[in-house]
Amino acid sequence: MGRILRSVKLGMKSLMLHKLRSGLTVLGIVFGVAAVIAMLAIAEGSRREAQARFQMLGATNVIYRSVKPSDEAQLSTGGRPARILNYGLKYEDFDRILATVPNIKKILPIREIRKQIRHDEHALDGRIVGTTKDYAEFNHLEIERGRFLSQHDDDDYKTYAVLGSDTAKKLFPYEDPLGQAVKLGSDYYTVIGVTKERASTAGIGGSLAAQDYNKDVYIPLSSCRVRFGERIMNFRSGSMEAEETQLSQITIQLTSTDVVSQTVPIIKGAVEPFHPKVDIDMTVPYDLIMEAERTARQYAIILGTIASISLLVGGIGIMNIMLATVTERTREIGIRRALGAKRGDITQQFLIETVVLSGVGGLLGVAIGVIIPYAIAQFVAETKAQVTWNSIILAFGISVAVGIIFGLYPANRAANMDPIEALRHE
Amino acid sequence: MSDIFSRKGDGAADRVVVRMTDLRKTYFMGHGSGGGLFGKRGGGEVLTVHALRGVSLEFREGEYVAIMGQSGSGKSTMLNLLGCLDRPTSGEYILGGYDVAQLDDDELSEVRSRSIGFIFQSYNLIQQYTVTENIQLPLTYQGNGIISEEAQERTMELARLVGLHDRLDHRPNQLSGGQQQRVAIARSLINDPYIILADEATGNLDSATSYEIMSMLGKLNDAGKTIIMVTHEPDIAEYAKRIIRMKDGVIVEDGPSPRMLVELDEENHAEVVA
Structure with missing residues (x-):
């Protein structure tokens, strides 16, 4: 040496x-x-x-989203575009998945509606998200004040709302939002919680819209269903367009990453035969990770x-x-x-x-x-x-x-x- | 040591350090014998050069020998064989009791590092090394190459002996020719060799410096060192006590140097006067 x-x-x-x-x-x-x-x-x-x-999306998740079918696809089925465009995931799909697919740990239905959110003279164009208690966990949302939605809120058709941090700041600049009322559509909802600020996620593979969680308002899915219904009217420069959608997204959480590849075909089998028009799109973060x-x-x-x-x-x-x-x-x-x-x-x-x-x-x-x-x-x-x-x-x-x-x-x-x-x- | 002085360093009574018996060296210089592109045309013609044609001699401990001869006389070949840089074609070469003619390349290296001190015409110091490192170079090729405490002391001692103890950290290009040759002398002594081989040691030096170097070699010989030098300059050869002349690969003359004869005459004269 x-x-x-x-x-x-x-x-x-x-x-x-x-x-x-x-x-x-x-x-x-x-x-x-x-x-x-x-x-x-x-x-x-x-x-x-x-x-x-991709890990953010959850490696054990399988995500279905409703997508508006192309004009060509609409023509091929209806001859001419229907006055009311009916597409996307149905409540039946949700029930069918829950009933037939194995290895499911949790399943999360989501209905998203773009609407104006108001409180007194403050207004904001935001997104109303009808969902269940699991949403916060699925999307890694944390609560700053109050609480998130619960199972009871959903069962009892409560008119409760949880605000995203931006929404809360815009609507209640000088007040405590908890216990106050916000107007969504034509109804009033009581604010029960505010989420922490969270960085928005980028859209992935074109199938998931870029999300800014901070501008959301979360309400129980049951309330959303009965109060907003499935038809959404859009008035655009003199013409009217109506869309009918039941669910915007279903996120299925499986028990482990090992069963992802074997369960995906089963889920497809349970859902896709009922959607001959290509109006839904599946994202498997696990596949994306791989x-x-x-x-x-x-x-x-x-x-x-x-x-x-x-x-x-x-x-x-x-x-x-x-x-x-x-x-x-x-x-x-x-x-x-x-x-x-x-x-x-x-x-x-x-x-x-x-x-x-x-x-x-x-x-x-x-x-x-x-x-x-x-x-x-x-x-x-x-x-x-x-x-x-x-x-x-x-x-x-x-x-x-x-x-x-x-x-x-x-x-x-x-x-x-x-x-x-x-x-x-x- | 005083013992050696009393014997006048003629080596007559000392043990033999070098014995060469009928040593021959033949070089084969092939002309197109490699079997290459022009191999056929060359016809495998080989030029044979008999550099040494049977040399027998003995050097005793404490001798001071000059080997003389013109170029082509075989003195360089002789030096290479003496220095274990080359092996004889036939014959026997005993150095300090070992038959070195039969050794392989690595063993010859070992012999060179332990038993032979070289002094070259152009000093041949390693330019990037300091004086100390140059002096110690032969030691780095012995055993594990570690310079012991003892060797460090010996280096200092030798540096003092050649008068360079205040320039230990200098590099060769910071030294004069004479100083470089003194470093080389110190280097040739570091391994306490059987023989010191000096190849035209003063060839690159002016006469004053040459004298300085030669007197240093003389002192070493007085101290009992066996020195064999190769030169073509008669006045340099006269510093030696024995002169061997070579021609065409054989020894043509072997006897005491004129200096010795003069001294001998003076002694005889003194005896006669007495």
Whole structure:
């Protein structure tokens, strides 16, 4: 060990003899290693981001949403567009899923209506969400004040409302909203709770609308059903359009991720035969997670490969320099051999020098490779890069391996020189 | 040590450190014999060079020998064989009791690092190393390569001996030619070798510095070191006590140097006067 350490020290000396040359050689490895780490960090970052986004939807969930069928689909079924457009999930679908599909832990029906929400002179265009007590849990909503809807509220057709944080601020700028009344449509509802502020989720795969939970009002689904009914009239610049929908979304929570793939076909079988018009759309976050995982892995492989090529180029640079060095130091090799160095000593000396070069390059590369992703995250884009220990170990390991592999040939060439010839070399 | 001085360093009574018996070295220089693209045309013609054609000699401990000869005389080959840089084609070479003619490459390296001290014409110091590191270089190739406390002390002692103890951290390019050659002398002594081989040690030095170096070698010899030098300069060869002349791969003359004859004459003269 002491001997290796000494060799490393003396190797450094030889390398410092040509600072610029050694520096430039190291640079090749520095960029290679930095590139590998940075690329892998970016790949890992985007993987985790996608993961987190889908995890938010719940890995054990299966989500059905009502979608308005295209005009073409409407024509093919009705001959001409119906005056009242009837589409989407039905209460029957909900009951059928509940009755026939196994492995269900919880199931959540949701009815969404865009309406004006009023309190005195304050008004707000928001979303009224008719749902049940589980909504808060499914969507990771937390309650700031009061409580969320309960089973009783639903059973008893209560006219209770829970406000999103923005809604509460807009309607009750200077008052405590709890116990006050808000007007939804033509009825008044008593505010029983306010949710905490929550970042909105991005729409995924086009099937889920981007949601801003802060502008919502939650009411019991039963109340929603009896008070708003299923028909919604929209008046738009002189024409009237009516839509009839029963449920906007059904979220099915399964017992575990293991049963997701086997239960999805059963759910499809229970729902889709009753919707020949394509007016519903299924999202399986678990599949999306897996898909994202696969994509991320390919992404990492591609980026890693490209970065590795730069490491390889760096290695070739090292070999090139070491070959030149060996030729240049022929006489030194001769001296060392004359003074008792064995072939193995010469091999070791040059190998150590190469590995020191690549190792120093590797360390610098690791430093830069760790900084780059954070710099990118800081200044350029909202991509979150995540440097992993694995990538650091991998990149540094490769750089040292490159040193050994590309150092062996020059080192052997040095060792196999005839000492007499080498001594005579000018 | 005083013992050695009393014997006038002629080695007559000391043990043999080098014995060469009918040593031959033949080089085969192939012309197109590699079987390459033009192999056929070359017809496998091989040029044979008989560099040494049977050399037998003995060096005793404490001898100071100069090997002379023109280029092509075989003195370089002789030096390479003596220095264990090369193996003879045939014959026997005993160095300090070991038959080195039969050793393999690694064993020869080991012998060089332990039993031989080299002094070269162009000093041959490692440029990136300090004086200390250069002096210790042969030790790094012995055993585990660790420089012991004892070796450190010996390095200091040798540096003092050659008068460079105040320049231990200097690099060769900060030293004059004479100083570099003194570092080389210290280096040749660090492993306490059987023989010190000096190859045209003063070839690159002016006459004043040459004199300085030669007197240093003389002192070492006085202290009992066996020195074998190769030179083509007669006045340098005269510093030695025994001169061997070579021509065409054989020894043509082997006898005491003129300096010794003069001294001998003076002694005889003194005896006669007495």
